Amino acid sequence: MSPETSVVLAFAIPLAGAVLIAATGSLPNLREAVTLATGAALLFVVASLVPEVLAGARPSVDLVEWVPGIQLRFTVEPLGMIFAGVAALLWPVNSLYSIGYMRGNGESHQTRFYVFFAIAIAAAIGVAFAGNLLTLFVFYEALTLSTYPLVTHKGTEDAKRGGRAYLGILMTTSIGLLFFAIVWTWQATGTTEFTEGGILSGHLEGAQVGLLLFLFMFGIGKAAIMPVHRWLPAAMVAPTPVSALLHAVAVVKAGVFSVVKVLVYVFGFELLQAEPSTRWLLYAAGFTVIAASVVALRIALEQGNLKRMLAYSTISQLSYIVLSAAIFVPISAAGAGLHIVAHAFGKITLFFAAGSIYTAAHKTEIGQLKGIGRRMPWTMGAFAIGALSMIGLPPAGGFVSKWYILLGAFEADQFLVMGILVVSTLLNAAYFVPIVYMAFFMEEEAPIGGNGDSRGHGEAPLPIVMALSATAVLTVLLFFFPDVPLALAHAFTGGGP
Amino acid sequence: MSAHLPVLQVLVPLLAAPLCAILRNGRAAWAVAMVASWTSLWIAIQLLTLVLANGTISYELGGWAAPWGIEYRIDTVNAFVLLIVSMIAAVVTPYALKSIEREVEASRVALFYAAFMLCLTGLLGITITGDVFNVFVFLEISSLSAYALIAIGQNRKALTAAYQYLIMGSVGATFIVIGIGMMYVMTGSLNMADLSVLLPQVSSSRTIPVAFAFLTVGISLKLALFPLHLWLPNAYTYAPSTVTVFIASTATKVAVYMLLRFFFTIFGPAFSFDVMQLDRVLLPLALVAIFSMSLVAIFQTNIKRMMAYSSVAQIGYMILGISMASVTGLTAGILHMFNHAMMKGALFMALGCVMYRVGSVHIDSMRGLGKRMPWTMAAFVMGGLSLIGVPLTVGFVSKWYLIQGALEKGWWPVAALVLLTSLMAVVYIWRVVEAAYFQEFPGDDDGELREAPLAMLVPTWALVLINLYFGIDASLTAGVAGAAARSLLGVGP
């Protein structure tokens, strides 16, 4: 199997899976088997690409000539490999979890759910392997649209409102700003290909660079830089598996992935360092890190909705990635690449835990979690590991990526960035640690009004526990064996491993 | 045979029309229309292939040499428009069978197909001919049959809509004749190619600018350029579904083609844009049309009407591209003729399916249709996405060229406006989506309402798939449109 075939297969497998899932919709067991099988096939194909890319291959496939002069093109480079690898690795795990969750909660329209899920994964793979800006935009929009039915899955008034905010913000930014930026880039340079060292150098200068950067950064609304972050909490109306995979992995990671890719392959660090008009990105990302952490802390203090708190934690973590890329030095960009992986593993564990609690105990608020660790030790154990990764403590993957970001900040003498990292780490600890403490060390409160709902529940269904244990293990493994993603991240920034 | 293709293009539907009327039987007339429209499509494809391979085709009607005889002259521009018109006709005819049986009295069905064929004849004739007076004749053939087709609508408002269209359309056509007459006075020729050589010699006289002004107004009336669009919303709303699909996707496109032909080929871009400064008229009107009509569309409750206003806005996009008078801008305009025909065709067809089953296209009657008529509503959503300009649909390709053209000119606010109105399209499309997918079906009937018949769904989805195909692989359409734009501007192949 040549690498080119693998690239096409990686995109085609989830799509074929979607068709098969739709065809087998009337037989739930077969349908779920198809989902898991396509997930495994995708993982196999994507994994087979990793050694090739590490060896320096950059397989490229032209799908079709879109308009004269522009191809729809897949090109695999290390950063895209990281993103595709994360998506392919977590999809089967998430499918396993979905099966437990959707059955456990008796959700309706399960076939539709799995179909759009598979399409969304195909779109995510498309984003990861996009060889030029146009292809990236195409799959970026496909991802938005294919996840809309997932976000509004429940079909309630709340879901409709959440869906409106989700679609409204993402479409407004992408059509209004990102599309504009892409046409401008094409107009200025005559190409949209991702090229090492960037394509804009020599075509634009001065304030124009800053303006184009503005269009790109806020155009990629999925990266959730404030103030275009509001869609993320709005999308939390979705069932938890959706929140987990799409809002910890596919959608938000597609956003920051695009940001990093644009910074490296369209602008190029040399141009960005030379132009003072690009400095604002650092401040915008830094502000988002701190502000989102503060909001998350407030939710934790008010003992509000757990998923909402996790959403704001995601916003702040995403801006870590943007922040580290915005230092504009290779080592911090490698840190950004690594943090995509670390955050994905950690955050999906946290969301899995939240969904597990909802399935087993029907609890959604932080205040209800007292003593729950004794009833659900696996779930809350995994939650603790995820929390460690978010804070950036060993032995979790988040520590490694934060380490590289700090290295980059030192190299560039960015004391502001270091300060932001320190403060946000403290904030992260301040809202995660109390939850873990509450779960394990506080006495369970008697349910108000004598409703015995919370009594007698135990651990969540087996598929859920398996899935969240798996991601927790991955989070820890990333700390001890970060070699492969690290090698890819270094290859991406041009340095040796 | 192939030497006579240009005349057959017009002759086949022209002969089919009386045949339909004579047959009297609805089904038989439909079969005739079916044969005629698919033959037209085949001829149009042949012609486009020939033109792309060998360059411009000139056909002398009755063997009389131009400029005395009538010449049919086919280059890339009109071969492309012929393809649009006949393609829509070929897709609409199978769709018409069921829809017309439901919406038109049985005794009038055969006459309907006769008028339909005449309308097709007229539109193809306008496009293919190289003689300006012939343009007027075919214009009237298509217009008169269009008035009749609209008046067939069930609602009595269809009558007033047709009347209003008749008055405004006739005024527009008469303006065009006056313009043609003045050109003839100054040059003594009616042949387009001939005129383009002769006009520059007399363009300093006062008559030619006046002729230019008459033609501008006349054609603008026909293509429903804001603020001369008043006939359009009612005509589209109250015409039978099939007629709306056909007229909306072809009639205005052919009028845009006339605009291109007159101002680029006959008067020449130098005269039209440098001397007469046509862009100064077209650009603001196009911008106002795009913005205000998108805004009006948001507040409509009749979805057909909403789409009609959206059509006026979309015509604004075409005119915007043309008023750039650059290769990219013109490519965008010409490409959007094709793309808009396909997306609006699909949307109106989906609405026709709703009309067939529900009997109304009010936003309240769309409630819960997502479950009841999944294929119809899916087609509507796909067409809507194309209208918005989501990637991998044809709408995106148009927007790409349009914005590129605006940036080339340095018209930043224009590019921003185009994007803003795309977002307005999101708003009005999503109103329907929310009604169809998030609201419960009103009433308590138990599954009475079924999916539209296959004979209507297949053509609808054919257009949807065309939307997708040419959105993914636009090298053919964009390539042809680009070649057409270059030939109109006279800059190399």
Place this chain on the structure above:
Amino acid sequence: MSVLGLFNYWIFVFLMMVGFYILISRGNLVKKIIGLNIFQTSVFILYISMGKVTGGTAPILVEGDAVYSNPLPHVLILTAIVVGVATTALGLSLVVRIKEAYGTIEEDEIQAEDLRS
């Protein structure tokens, strides 16, 4: 050419304006069609006038090198007349059906009727 020499064209402009004015100002659907007719007729005069060649005779072949008027505009306008007749017929038949449907052919009454329903 003097003002009088352009007499035909003045008539054309006058008729055009008259027809157009009726078309816009009248609310009666039949009167509108009359206005449209006058408007179209003015164009016929324009075409016929421009075919005239000073000193020319009717374009029927005669012996010798006579000067003929240009026959082409006349032929053209024959077509236009046919179109005009067809338009009028269609317009009037629409008016008949409007009368059947609404019971009136006054524009404002039709609008009032539409608003009520």
